[in-house]
Amino acid sequence: MASASITRSTSIRLAAFYISLFLLSFLGANAVGYNMVASYLYERLDSNVMERFREIETAYDKNGIDGAAAMIRSHGPAIRGQETLYTLKDSGDTVLVGNIDMVDVPPGFSTRAPTSHDKPPTNYRLYRRNLDQYDLTVGVSYDDTNRLRWIALVSFGWATAIVLAAGLGGGAILAFRTRRRIARFSEAMKAVGAGALATRLPISRRHDDIDALAIEVNDALGQLQASVAAMTQVTTDIAHDLKTPIGRLYLTLEAASESRDQASALPLIERAMNEVARITATFEGLLRISQIESGARRSRFAKVNLTALVRDIDDIYRDIVEDSGRSLRFSDDKRNSSAFVWGDADLLKQMCVNLIVNAMRHTQAGARIVVGVRIRGGSCVVIVGDNGPGIPELERQKVFKRFYRLEKSRTTEGTGWGSVSSRR
Template sequence: MLLAKTLKSSTFRLALIAIGTFGLIASAIFAYVYWSTASYVRSRADRTIMAEQASLRDVYTRSGRDGLIALIAQRVADKGFADHIYLLVGPGPVALAGNLTQWPDGAAEQGWSEFRAPVPSSASANPLVRGVTETLARGDRLLVGSDISDLDGFTARIRAAAIAVIVLIFMLAAGASIGVTRRTVGRIESINATSRAIMLSGLDQRIPLRGSRDEWDRVAENLNLMLDRIQTLMGDVKQVGDNIAHDLRTPLTRMRGRLEKAYHGPRNGDNDAALIGDTIADLDAVLGMFASITRISAIETHARKDAFRTVNLVEIASEVVELYDAAAEQDATRLGLAGDPEVLMTGDRDLLFDAIGNLVDNAIKHGRAGGRVTVTCDNGEGGAVIAVADDGPGIPADQHDHVFKRFYRLERSRYTPGNGLGLSLVAAVASLHGARIELHDNAPGLLVRLCFPGH
């Protein structure tokens, strides 16, 4: 069961892709090593053959055919040249000199070739020979070669070793991948089993830890902490429900007792009026309790439009300027307020204060030291407008769409205090108020405008 899940898991497929990629790279490396080694071995043999060919050619040029025949006979008799082959033929197929009796099959009529030929002095039968053929001045053909059986065996061993290493790498990688994938699938199945148990029996179950302190144990710890938090929240919800039921039971019981007493007793105007007044007071207390609960829920879900009031944007901006004036003085920044004396709009005063404060704080932090930050409030054609301008480096135009994302920061601002959420808060407040955010080049600096809709 676990093996089937292992083979079907995405982790195993990724492992196979990694194995294939690594295997191709390893194969390419070993192929290059083999090719380089084989080329080097053959180049050494070629240099020896070419040197010998040049010596024989010089003798042929100086002493003619007879001199060359004599030298070839000397070379064949010399044990130091036992791994060399020589063959001189005239215009006909008859061999004139050398340790071959006839032209070997596979040997080129001109240039380089590799072939197998019976060399009497060689220890191996039909050794692999690499040779070069040259046509001399009188039409004679000279074949000079060397037995490269040992060199060919050496490259063959390198090739076999490379193939064996590649196969071993694939086998080890496949085994490791299956082992790691089985371990991963096993831990996931453990989490899934606990999740199913939680769904069936409640929040008392926890994911078991293995004590390895690896990433899976950390995931399990975090999930267990999350389950603890959920269990705590569920307990809090139950407690709140119990408290509400308890707090409502007392006034409702009291109201029912009064009404039942009045129902069974004689009518009395003063007593009835007092009973009605007490009942209304209890009902107001109950309604106030529900209103408080609704208000808390609205704040927690960010539905805060019930706190909207007609506010003077200039008054809020003035308070912000006064609050940040000391921070501006520390950087020798001149912070000022300009625009219309009164700009009325509908909004949440506290949220507007936070949004304007974030804009001013950013302008002071990221503006020019000793520069100027100006907050301007105007009654625009469409509604209230507030602008915050600085004369710092500004924000590149291609970054304007990104700076309002959560935790997004410009590269030059990464070492400036902050968490990258200030402008995100501004965007959230603007969205809640239906405002439009505009970023402009202040030449130099940045100009941020919040354009609110009219009443």
């Protein structure tokens, strides 16, 4: 497998895409979560301010201004640490008790920015309201709220970083593992290209989509191996089929060249022409098969009355079959008087003739040969049967292969075309 940048790996690209998508979603969820936490903390801060204000208000309701002042003084540690601000004034705007004189504070909730007197500088959440003729302002520092907000923000940041690192790490691991698998596939395909057609792609235990693709490729390689083996066998069979007639042709022409007169040479030339005709028939058969498989002869297809075609063949070959010591009978079925198919009439006729010739060749004298046409399940079926020895059960599927013959020695005439139904 040619080396390539890891960034060009499909796995790492898919991982980066999904990580980016997930990261954006995660960041959006974090932003929503952070805003919800911040909103809750601000609401809690307002509740804390109101709680302290109500404590002082309750003390004022029970014990008057002295009770309110005592409640404020009881918060001495908070006052000294500046976590909480208190200002209680009378109607003359004089501070009665508190730790800071807050001025220009609007009624209700407000926020006080830090000043140069604050140590350390901090914001405060304030609440101001009158207690009869007195004015009370309570403030609570934002420090705890800001600290919790910062903790939440840092937590979300770490969570995002962990997700990003885990996603990139997982994507890198997936990319390297996928590259190793693809490298093994590449080596296997190189072996196939070098001629080792028995090589197959490895299948893992994960049974993922890559394994499903590998299974399909292995099936295709199996079919390719079978096709190449069949082609090799066909080539060998053709070589055997042509070896004998070419040899006879050579000897006949040699004998004709040595003849002293024309009269003795003419029979030899006629024999040579017969051998040439057999050789030509072999190549014509190959050409017809290749044309059919490529679809070139489909332009000659037309509507053919199969019943009429088989009846004509019966009329032509009946005398020939009877001269060979066998009988030929057309099995007539009135229901199939017009069985039409879409095909090449010449090739269909040649197929039927080949089957009849094979039946004559592979049966003994006195055998009965039957031809006919049947319609079964919407399909037209041509029947050529005889009462000969038949095809062994183990060979019945093999005879459908091109150029396959039961006679492995191939010493008799024939090429293996149209023999699949000759002895049913």
